[in-house]
Amino acid sequence: MAKGKKKSRSKSKFKKTKKKKKSFLLFPRVLQKWSLIIIGLLALLGLLASLNFPKLTMEKNMTSTDETTVAFIAEIGETSRYLAAKNDLYASVMIAQAILESDSGQSQLSQKPSYNFFGIKGEYNGQSVTLPTWEDDGKG
Structure with a gap:
């Protein structure tokens, strides 16, 4: 053999052939x-x-009270989620407070025309509503 020349080997001897894996399904x-x-x-x-x-x-x-609460949540849920997201609040807390304060939308104050679900006291455009509450027995 001459100097500098290497014996060339055929690549085909060292080439690995891939075997196809058998399919476990018929597809x-x-x-x-x-x-x-x-x-x-x-x-x-x-x-x-x-x-x-x-x-x-x-x-x-479910009792009729449970059904009323579920219906109330369904009614105010989307609006609550929208307002909560817009104002960085928790919709679940707003809904829970509305359920508590308005008796799931059944209290007189939460009905037309007030729609006051949170028992907020005050006056708007010179108008207000006077209703008995647990907080005030009428004696101040």
Whole structure:
């Protein structure tokens, strides 16, 4: 052998051939991924359906007061969330206070024309409403 020359080896001897993995499903590889995703989603839906079962049972045992409160939350919920986000407040606290102060929207003060859900006392444009409250027994 001459100096400086290296014996060349054929690359094909060292080239590794990749074996195709056998498919565990009878579908093409693209469909295999989608079928696994679909199976996973169906399993998740089954889990969510089973978690919803106690809620359905609870609704059967609701009293009329509970139903009134749920309806009241549904009525004021979106507006409360909007106002809370706009003013950096907690909608849940606003809703809870409105439930407490207005008896879930059933108190006289929370009805037309006042819509006062929070028991706020005061006067607006020279108008006010006088109603008995627990805080004042009329003797000052």
